[in-house]
Amino acid sequence: MIYTKFHKNAGILGKNDRISGYLQHELESFMMDREEILKRIDAKYRAMDQNPDVHLEGLSWSNPITYWDYILPDALLGLQVQRTDQPDEMVFIMYHQINELLFKMILWEIDQVSNKALVEAAFFTEKLRRISRYFDMLSSSFSIMGDGMEREQYMKFRNTLTPASGFQSAQYRLIEFASTELINLIDFRFRAKIDRNTSYEHAYEHLYWQAAGKDHATGRKNALLSNFEKRYKAEFLRKMEGYNQTNLWTKFQQLPEDVKSDAGLVAAMRHYDYTVNVTWVMAHYHAAGKYLGEAAATGGSDWRKYMHPKYQRRIFFPGLWSADELANWGEGV
Numbered sequence: 001m002i003y004t005k006f007h008k009n010a011g012i013l014g015k016n017d018r019i020s021g022y023l024q025h026e027l028e029s030f031m032m033d034r035e036e037i038l039k040r041i042d043a044k045y046r047a048m049d050q051n052p053d054v055h056l057e058g059l060s061w062s063n064p065i066t067y068w069d070y071i072l073p074d075a076l077l078g079l080q081v082q083r084t085d086q087p088d089e090m091v092f093i094m095y096h097q098i099n100e101l102l103f104k105m106i107l108w109e110i111d112q113v114s115n116k117a118l119v120e121a122a123f124f125t126e127k128l129r130r131i132s133r134y135f136d137m138l139s140s141s142f143s144i145m146g147d148g149m150e151r152e153q154y155m156k157f158r159n160t161l162t163p164a165s166g167f168q169s170a171q172y173r174l175i176e177f178a179s180t181e182l183i184n185l186i187d188f189r190f191r192a193k194i195d196r197n198t199s200y201e202h203a204y205e206h207l208y209w210q211a212a213g214k215d216h217a218t219g220r221k222n223a224l225l226s227n228f229e230k231r232y233k234a235e236f237l238r239k240m241e242g243y244n245q246t247n248l249w250t251k252f253q254q255l256p257e258d259v260k261s262d263a264g265l266v267a268a269m270r271h272y273d274y275t276v277n278v279t280w281v282m283a284h285y286h287a288a289g290k291y292l293g294e295a296a297a298t299g300g301s302d303w304r305k306y307m308h309p310k311y312q313r314r315i316f317f318p319g320l321w322s323a324d325e326l327a328n329w330g331e332g333v
Ligand code: HEM
Pocket: 095, 096, 099, 100, 145, 146, 164, 165, 166, 167, 168, 169, 172, 209, 212, 284, 287, 288, 289, 291, 292, 297, 298, 299, 300, 301, 302, 303, 306, 307
């Protein structure tokens, strides 16, 4: 705003010697703005025990910002490294990266809700709408994977990826921890034995996704899971604790009664839950079916069983679904 005014004045002043009354007034208001700005800069740096003049001096030398310095396309576009010469591997890499960027956007919004002690209804609703829109984008775009690669090429480059899998996306797991209470992420078979007094370590060992790589009878873990844990387990345990009281479901339940029963908000919550845990899962499941057929997954899970929502029964906001809806979760999809 001030910047625009400055330019407008500067341009006209350059062309005309006489300053009209209107311009004089504009200029004065600009000058006042500038004084105000200088006062603020002064206060800001003094509060940091810094000399404001040094910072202003630095500003007079700093380069003007450009798109490429700010958005960093050169760095971003240098992050796609193929392991084979199959062109469709690029589609695979880039679409995964797009997913990771959107996961980051989702966590960014959730964390604003999590980090706020007293969340007002309007704030919660706005953030939830944003989060939901981002996940809608992930679901509706999954055909980029499902329809967008030649199976022949996929079957060639996939072998170079064993034993890695999208399963090892840490941000995906963080979105789960940030969205709901831990009990809703525990393998359905063990839920009755786990409660709030269970240690995080014990809960972690019974998360539903352990089923993709752990033989519960022997405790043995495959490479997919043990590699993932070596890299992220410590962070996951910290985050499980961090989101324990600050996840979306807990925050929603703390809202005033009239807000919690607001039809629009309830619909948005249910939509998010269904998008993440059924719509996206099924788009992913069908893509896996198309490429893998009866072949084994790179991560090595019993994926047809593991990934289907009717077995997985991952539901973020169980209190917003009827008994019937819960009983039939993932059926007929
Ligand atoms: C043709 C493309 C894809 C195929 C064939 C595929 C296949 C699979 C399979 C079989 C699994 C089960 C674990 C395993 O044994 O590997 C899995 C898990 C997973 N994949 Fe993919 N995937 C594809 C694309 C993607 C994309 C684009 C993402 C986005 C990041 C993704 C994220 C995940 C996640 C988060 C899991 C774990 C899901 C859960 O635990 O419920 N996948 N994928």
